[in-house]
Amino acid sequence: LLPRVSVGYIGLERDEETAVARIYYNKLPKLEGKVPLLLDPMLATGGSAAQALDLIKEAGGSDPRFVCIVAAPEGVKVVEDRHPEVHIYTAALDEG
Numbered sequence: 001l002l003p004r005v006s007v008g009y010i011g012l013e014r015d016e017e018t019a020v021a022r023i024y025y026n027k028l029p030k031l032e033g034k035v036p037l038l039l040d041p042m043l044a045t046g047g048s049a050a051q052a053l054d055l056i057k058e059a060g061g062s063d064p065r066f067v068c069i070v071a072a073p074e075g076v077k078v079v080e081d082r083h084p085e086v087h088i089y090t091a092a093l094d095e096g
Contacts, residue, residue: 006034010055012048021048023055031061038064043071043090046078053083070094 011025036056043049049066056064064086066079071090079088 006030008059010052012051014048021051023051026055028056028059028061031056031059034061036061036064038066039068040066041069043068043075043079043088045072046075046082049075049079050082053079053086065089 006029008028008031009025010028011023012021013024014021038049038052038056040049040052043066053064053066064083065088066086067089069090070092071088072094076088076093079086
């Protein structure tokens with residue numbers, strides 16, 4: 001379907017005591033000259049998405065896009081505040 005696509009993975013998990021996400025897996029391909037798509041079913045608080053976008057940029061990704069099925073307005077605001085250049089694509093925006 002997309003023969004020239006490279007795939008990478010970022011694993012984040014929330015510490016239940018601190019509610020802060022921690023990286024447990026980070027395997028990204030070379031991103032120079034590519035448009036990275038960060039895929040996540042849900043954008044809730046935005047913390048994990050913003051952290052994943054940090055990692056994508058550190059790996060050389062430029063002009064990343066975030067794609068999700070459902071997004072909470074709070075999460076959209078966090079991503080927009082930390083990464084204003086990132087376009088967010090969602091099927092539904094939660095009304096809270």
